[in-house]
Amino acid sequence: MKYQSQKVAYAYFLVAMGLFGIQVLGGLLAGWVYVWPNTLSELLPFNIIRMIHTNALIVWLLLGFFGAAYFLVPEEAECEIWSVKLAYLQLIILVVGTLGAVGGYLVGIHGGREFLEQPLWVKFGILVAAVIFLLNISMTVLAGRKTAITGVLLTGLWLLSLLWIFAFINPDNLSLDKMYWWFVIHLWVEGTWELVMAAILAFLMLKLTGVDREVVEKWLYVIVATALFSGILGTGHHFYWIGLPAYWQWTGSIFSAFEVVPFFAMMSFAFIMVWKGRRNHPNKAALLWALGSATVAFFGAGVWGFLHTFHGVNFYTHGTQITAAHGHLAFYGAYVAMNLAIITYAMPLLRGRAPYNQVLNMVSFWLMTGGMAFMTFVLTFAGTIQTHMQRIVGDYYMDVQDQLALFYMMRLGAGVCVALGAVLFIYSQVVVRREIITPNTMPKAEGETA
Amino acid sequence: MSEILTKSRARNIFYGGSLFFIVVFVIMTIHSHRYVVNVSTAGMPLSPEVILGKHVWERHSCINCHTLHGEGAYFAPELGNVMTRWGVLDDPEAAFETMDGWMAAQPSGIEGRRQMPFFEITPEEMRGLAEFLRWADQTDTQGWPPTDAG
Numbered sequence: 001m002k003y004q005s006q007k008v009a010y011a012y013f014l015v016a017m018g019l020f021g022i023q024v025l026g027g028l029l030a031g032w033v034y035v036w037p038n039t040l041s042e043l044l045p046f047n048i049i050r051m052i053h054t055n056a057l058i059v060w061l062l063l064g065f066f067g068a069a070y071f072l073v074p075e076e077a078e079c080e081i082w083s084v085k086l087a088y089l090q091l092i093i094l095v096v097g098t099l100g101a102v103g104g105y106l107v108g109i110h111g112g113r114e115f116l117e118q119p120l121w122v123k124f125g126i127l128v129a130a131v132i133f134l135l136n137i138s139m140t141v142l143a144g145r146k147t148a149i150t151g152v153l154l155t156g157l158w159l160l161s162l163l164w165i166f167a168f169i170n171p172d173n174l175s176l177d178k179m180y181w182w183f184v185i186h187l188w189v190e191g192t193w194e195l196v197m198a199a200i201l202a203f204l205m206l207k208l209t210g211v212d213r214e215v216v217e218k219w220l221y222v223i224v225a226t227a228l229f230s231g232i233l234g235t236g237h238h239f240y241w242i243g244l245p246a247y248w249q250w251t252g253s254i255f256s257a258f259e260v261v262p263f264f265a266m267m268s269f270a271f272i273m274v275w276k277g278r279r280n281h282p283n284k285a286a287l288l289w290a291l292g293s294a295t296v297a298f299f300g301a302g303v304w305g306f307l308h309t310f311h312g313v314n315f316y317t318h319g320t321q322i323t324a325a326h327g328h329l330a331f332y333g334a335y336v337a338m339n340l341a342i343i344t345y346a347m348p349l350l351r352g353r354a355p356y357n358q359v360l361n362m363v364s365f366w367l368m369t370g371g372m373a374f375m376t377f378v379l380t381f382a383g384t385i386q387t388h389m390q391r392i393v394g395d396y397y398m399d400v401q402d403q404l405a406l407f408y409m410m411r412l413g414a415g416v417c418v419a420l421g422a423v424l425f426i427y428s429q430v431v432v433r434r435e436i437i438t439p440n441t442m443p444k445a446e447g448e449t450a
Numbered sequence: 451m452s453e454i455l456t457k458s459r460a461r462n463i464f465y466g467g468s469l470f471f472i473v474v475f476v477i478m479t480i481h482s483h484r485y486v487v488n489v490s491t492a493g494m495p496l497s498p499e500v501i502l503g504k505h506v507w508e509r510h511s512c513i514n515c516h517t518l519h520g521e522g523a524y525f526a527p528e529l530g531n532v533m534t535r536w537g538v539l540d541d542p543e544a545a546f547e548t549m550d551g552w553m554a555a556q557p558s559g560i561e562g563r564r565q566m567p568f569f570e571i572t573p574e575e576m577r578g579l580a581e582f583l584r585w586a587d588q589t590d591t592q593g594w595p596p597t598d599a600g
């Protein structure tokens with residue numbers, strides 16, 4: 001840690017990991033209810049469980065992004081954060097808002113737009129927190145060195161905060177409501193968040209592989225250009241069947257098909273940097289998470305997104321378990337794993353010790369990634385059967401679901417695996433143990449330098 | 451690649467191109483907004499009952515179990531065409547009666563079957579809910595869903 005103020009990231013990461021735990025437990029419970037549907041059905045119905053699961057996810061990912069920004073911007077800008085106090089104030093607002101929202105959900109206080117169920121005062125709190133954050137981080141960047149990484153990161157964070165305005169816009173007309181809802185949801189995960197992800201990835205590659213900044217930053221611009229060029233009009237892939245004009249079918253199909261490009265580019269970028277890199281960084285777990293994230297994002301978002309993005313396919317698969325399969329692997333690969341990558345990289349520095357508990361951390365990577373992959377496969381099979389029975393044969397929804405019981409049992413098993421991985425990850429970050437392996441004890445391979 | 455595509459050129463392409471796509475997107479959005487109001491949802495007036503129904507739908511977060519026009523949670527049936535499924539799309543009174551009967555029968559309590567909660571809903575709100583779902587069902591959704599199963 002080169003700058004004292006980077007320490008605020010520590011608090012953000014701790015809260016993020018706490019909410020990550022809640023998210024995974026919520027998911028586990030939801031998966032359990034799919035198998036044993038009478039569980040808690042009157043005390044804590046499925047809709048409440050799901051709300052906690054998705055909201056905790058979104059908030060902890062955002063906290064992770066904020067933490068990542070507070071960690072990497074001082075290093076990039078080569079100066080301290082403008083106001084450490086504001087950074088903590090922002091965190092407090094977000095924690096109070098989150099606890100208020102979750103508490104409210106438990107007693108039945110919530111809105112009804114998916115993912116945006118937070119009561120108005122919490123939405124407003126998020127807005128205030130975002131403004132504080134943007135002010136703080138922009139002032140920091142303005143005071144120091146300007147790099148492509150901070151430029152792209154800030155562009156992403158500014159735009160995603162601006163899009164939050166649409167969380168307040170809820171027209172009475174359902175089709176309009178849905179159209180503007182996607183301005184937040186789609187333009188977050190397939191636009192602005194990709195900028196944040198790519199910036200974090202570029203930062204990690206810079207630090208972990210030691211490749212020239214010029215090379216890294218040129219890649220970064222190419223990646224984010226392909227992301228926005230495809231992703232903005234790609235929003236059309238959600239506009240096929242909600243009452244919008246038919247021209248979105250071709251617009252959405254063509255542009256969203258190109259959304260696989262930035263994810264492929266991020267994966268290629270990560271591997272090429274590692275091959276080219278001359279640095280043998282001791283934090284192998286961070287490298288594993290960074291490479292893993294880029295790879296799983298390519299499959300979850302790129303391939304599984306492509307799978308159902310053409311309107312001819314989406315006509316049949318829209319709103320089935322296929323969607324669920326894709327949503328899970330995409331969020332995990334792109335945003336969960338990239339957050340865990342920057343946390344894995346930053347925590348040893350923030351706590352002032354060498355990379356520790358790396359083996360446990362890497363085991364957690366394989367547990368979580370394996371679990372998520374298996375979950376995606378079983379949901380894809382379930383979704384295929386569902387699509388055929390319900391959308392082609394025309395069997396009634398509940399009858400079809402009864403046929404999918406076996407898949408839901410396997411998905412619960414996958415969920416247990418992921419939950420174990422998550423607990424192990426948090427343990428490896430928070431609990432201090434002696435490091436088990438010493439890096440660089442292997443004899444160097446021929447031709448290997450440094 | 452290195453000579454043709456310099457870093458500053460890549461940056462300019464990124465910022466310039468993004469701006470271009472944002473402008474195109476905004477124009478298409480404005481057109482789509484008008485289309486929704488004037489064409490696709492114009493089959494039935496957006497009456498106070500429909501609006502009340504939308505608020506009831508939101509207050510109880512039905513979307514976190516059901517899908518509506520294919521969006522939402524995948525735990526319970528699609529409701530964008532439920533009035534068609536019930537055969538009451540053009541009959542407000544029958545729509546209300548059926549809705550009321552359905553809601554009163556929840557939760558079913560059947561062992562091993564997914565449970566829908568019981569909701570405290572006044573008769574006026576119930577009518578709104580039925581009207582809201584009738585309104586949604588008449589929206590022109592480009593022929594979706596493929597079957598009445600939703």
Ligand code: HEM
Pocket residue numbers: 114189190237238256257259260297301302304305306308309310314317318319320323326327328330331334335520521522
């Ligand atoms: C990391 C990036 C991504 C994330 C986190 C993500 C996540 C999601 C989620 C959660 C949904 C369900 C939304 C709902 O509740 O209705 C969804 C739907 C969808 N996504 Fe993605 N996605 C990503 C990237 C992509 C990409 C790159 C494509 C296309 C190439 C894509 C195509 C789709 C389509 C077509 C749907 C609608 C499915 C349906 O009709 O039910 N996604 N995505």
Ligand SMILES: [Fe+2]
Pocket residue numbers: 186190234235237238
């Ligand atoms: Fe999308």
